[in-house]
Amino acid sequence: MxxxxxxxxxxxxxxxxxxxxxxxxxxxxxxxxxxxxxxxxxxxxxxxxxxxxxxxxxxxxxxxxxxxxxxxxxxxxxxxxxxxxxxxxxxxxxxxxxxxxxxxxxxxxxxxxxxxxxxNHEKGISNWLMGNHVNELMDKVTTPVLVIAEEQKFTKINRIAFATDLSTEDVEQIHSLTSLASAFNAEIVIVHVADEKYNEQESQEKVTHLLGEITSKINFSKIYYRHLKSNDPGNGLDWFTEHGRIDMLVMVHHTQTFFQELFKGSLSKEIAAKAQLPLLIYPSTASSVPVF
The missing domain is CATH 3.40.50.620 (HUPs)
Incomplete structure (x- = not known):
């Protein structure tokens, strides 16, 4: 069971x-x-x-x-x-x-x-991510980890944000996530945050390739893509989770530096400290992903 x-x-x-x-x-x-x-x-x-x-x-x-x-x-x-x-x-x-x-x-x-x-034992998602607890746990775990903020109460999940670096390696986790979304008839929004220095043509090629992989491998109609521009990826993601009617934030744990880059800004830490979003983290090293 x-x-x-x-x-x-x-x-x-x-x-x-x-x-x-x-x-x-x-x-x-x-x-x-x-x-x-x-x-x-x-x-x-x-x-x-x-x-x-x-x-x-x-x-x-x-x-x-x-x-x-x-x-x-x-x-x-x-x-x-x-x-x-x-x-x-x-x-x-x-x-x-x-x-x-x-x-x-x-x-x-x-x-x-x-x-x-x-x-979540700290005041916010970014603090928890930057601490030793997530690093120690995610380095050893093969099961996705759901972090619940101290005051977060359960509400129906209608919209899930999946933060991506446009790697096609994320397709497997997105496929797994559709089984969770299906239980609530929820939408999945694939979110990529880039600063103004990004190469638009190169980025678009990656987006096209990623969405092509998703379309060919995943039978789920309620997947959408959103590109955000921000000089700080953490700020952009914080803004989207706050204003995009998001009920759960999802990431893939690659390395500690990924999270440090994502939440390096002091403003993003301040916003994340106030956030009450459930945070679902997939370990990238797992040999398989679950069907929820």
């Missing part, structure tokens, strides 16, 4: 991310797995410098599982009562000791994961 995993630390932002994931799962007909990683103090590198009481691994695990189930019980109260929602996701629980990324491969291989959901 398709599964959406929610990484939780039992914080308010994690509760909000889980709420969004639950309602998304209702539309995608996927189950939800709540995952928590806990730390056994005696196993930490600095533990030898401190006299720790004898840690009981099973006790820590049992306590974490109890918290997860209480967390899940509260989440079940949010099942949708809307007439067009006829699927109730099962909520599963899993916890493990140690850093989450060390257990990531096991979580991905033992479950039919289509999405990892995490709450």
């Amino acid at each position: 398709k599964t959406i995993a929610v990484l939780t630390d039992f914080s308010k932002r994690a509760e909000n991310a889980a709420s969004y994931a639950l309602h998304l799962a209702e539309h995608l007909h996927a189950n939800v797995k709540l995952y928590h990683s806990f730390i056994v103090p005696s196993n930490t590198p600095m533990a030898y410098q401190i006299v720790w009481p004898m840690e009981n691994y099973e006790e820590l695990k049992n306590n974490s599982m109890k918290q997860l189930k209480l967390f899940g019980a509260e989440l079940k109260k949010e099942y949708s009562m809307e007439a067009d929602v006829n699927f109730k996701p099962e909520i599963e629980y899993e916890c493990h000791d140690g850093d989450f990324t060390s257990y990531l491969k096991v979580l991905e291989t033992e479950n039919d994961l289509v999405l990892l959901v995490i709450g």
